[in-house]
Amino acid sequence: MPEKTITPVLLCGGSGTRLWPLSRKSYPKQFSKLTGEESLFQSSARRMGGPEFNAPMVITNSDFRFIVTEQLTDAGIDPGAILIEPEGRNTAPAVLAAACWLHEHDPDALMLVAPSDHVVPDPAAFRAAVAAGVPAAQDGQLVTFGIKPTHAETGYGYLELAEDPGVFAAKPLKLSRFVEKPNATYAAEMLAAGNFLWNAGIFLFSVRTILGAFTKHAPGLIAPVEAAVDKGQEDLGFLRLDPDAWAGAEEISIDYAVMERAQNLSVVPFAAGWSDLGDWDSVLRETEKDGIGAHGPVTALDCENTLLRSEDSGLELVGIGLKDIVAVAMPDAVLVADRKRAQDVKNAVSVLKTRKVRQATEFPRDHRPWGWFESLVIGDRFQVKRIVVHPGAALSLQSHHHRAEHWIVVEGTAKVTINDIEQLISENQSVYIPLGAVHRMENPGKLPMVLIEVQTGSYLGEDDIIRYEDVYARR
Structure with a gap:
């Protein structure tokens, strides 16, 4: 196989509510270490690495953009393009946006589209399965990957094969049809039949083939998605898709929009272990x-x-x-x-x-581009936080209408600006920021800096921030 023929496209949205309370809207399951020392997202990106793969392309939303880059950096992986969806529109518009971007930058590429929250215990076997599907994808097939079922699962969709899979070797087979998530009886029947696979939602196809498939089977998506990409704005290395154009794209999965209507489909069985960790x-x-x-x-x-x-x-x-x-x-x-x-x-x-319970969507740790914080104690007129700032990172230059703050450094050194005064605060030292003072906190060191913040005031919400300067271009 020629080098660098495949561009991984990682779909990195969703909230994973079935894995609550660990997975929540503000920090979903793909960023968590559910089964190992790396997050599911990091493992997914690493699994799609090697001489035949380009840097991973990521489709995510604005809230996760800095988590994505931080986790890839921590894993030693240089990202490719990162496209920011203004809102979730399901997988079809996301895949089409990636294809439109690649058509302008690498039109001869193959796209390996995959969710970023799956577990594959044998990455080498997965890459071998991908390699087995490459000739079919280069020949104009839409290749999907089906998992050999191990039990009568009702939480997955299924793929019915048009031919006997035999020993489930990794080779392209003909697909008969897609099957929706079944009840327990039907799931048991499909398991016994032996010619059904779990639908993993992983696809391999050329840029030109998938664009042709969208043109034929979902033409209404082409104009809004192309416009969203063409009018997208570069922002700190991300491409923000145009929100007005994106809003005109139908919210639909790639299965419904394209795969269930296409005839040029092949399936590569995969029997080396897989889970979407759906619950x-x-x-x-x-x-x-x-x-x-x-x-x-x-x-x-x-x-x-x-x-x-x-x-x-x-x-x-x-x-x-x-x-x-x-x-x-x-x-x-x-x-x-x-x-x-x-x-x-x-x-x-x-x-x-x-019931508007905060824990339904909000994670106890609030991740920001400079690090993270968590609330330790909350009272009527005070709040105590632990704040961790990455090496070289800086919070925005800001002020507050309703609260004053005390900062106590417990690890590292903080560079603190209060109005026109700049000072270094070391471990076991503290500083007071009066209400209304313009201030900033930075970590000038090479290790994470940790401080305890005590807020006092009549209102302690995160929206009580006036930003004057911000290296991360937040408003």
């Missing part, structure tokens, strides 16, 4: 040992087929005599559920949203 039951299957899925400071006594996760190093989670239970503890929320009801977690999140 806590699937996480348990990936992590269980002797019937227990344990993560963090947990203690299990006489438990069976049970997932115990504590996401706080200071919170010990103890399970006694549990069977088929999921228990996940976060600093601000705890989930306890019957394993069989794992798919219903999204319904609980909907109820929490209706």
Whole structure:
């Protein structure tokens, strides 16, 4: 295979509500370390690396743009283009936007489109499957990848093969049809039939082939998406798609828009292990040992087929005599559920949203381009935060109408500007920022800087910020 023929396109949106409380709208599951030392997003990007791959292209939203670049940098991966969606419009417009961008920059490329939140234990086998699909993709086929089912799963769509998969070797086969998520009876029948695969939502095709498919099967998407890309604005290395044009694109999946209507389809079976980690039951299957899925400071006594996760190093989670239970503890929320009801977690999140419960969507750590912060204590007129600033990073030059702040440095050194005075504050030193003062905090060091912030005032909301200068171009 020629070098650098494939451009990975990572779809990096969504909220993963079935994995609440770990996955939330403000920090969804792809950025979490669910099964290893890297996040799912980092593992996905690393899996699509090698001499045949270009730098990964990412489609994400504005809230995640700095998380994406930070996690790729931490993994030692140089990103390619990063396209920012003004709003989520499902996978068809996202894939089309990537194809339009590539048509201008690398029209001969193959696109490997994949979600960024899947688990593939054997990356080498995955790359071999991709390589097996390359000739078909170069020959004008829309190649999808189907997973050999291991159980009668009702949470996935299926692919019916038009021919016997045999030993499920990685080679292109003919596709008969797409099957929607089935009930338990139909899922069992498909598993027994032997010619059905799980639909992994992973695709390989040439730029020209997929643009032709959209032109034929979803022509209404072409004009708004092309305009969104053509009118997009460069912003700190990102391409912000034009919001007015993007709003005119239909919200539709690539399966409905193109794949279920196309005739030039091939499927490459993949039998080396895969999970979309769509709910806590699937996480348990990936992590269980002797019937227990344990993560963090947990203690299990006489438990069976049970997932115990504590996401706080200071919170010990103890399970006694549990069977088929999921228990996940976060600093601000705890989930306890019957394993069989794992798919219903999204319904609980909907109820929490209706009640306007902050934990439904907001993660306890608020990630920013300069680092992150978390609230430790909140009172009527005060709040205590822990703030971590990356090396070389700086918060915006800002002021507040309603609060004053005390900063105590506990790790590293802070460069602090208050009105016209600039000073260095070291560990165990503190500084006071009066209400209304124009101020900025920077980390001039080579290690993360940690400080404790005590806010006092009549209103402590994050919208009480007047920005005068910001290296990240936030408003």
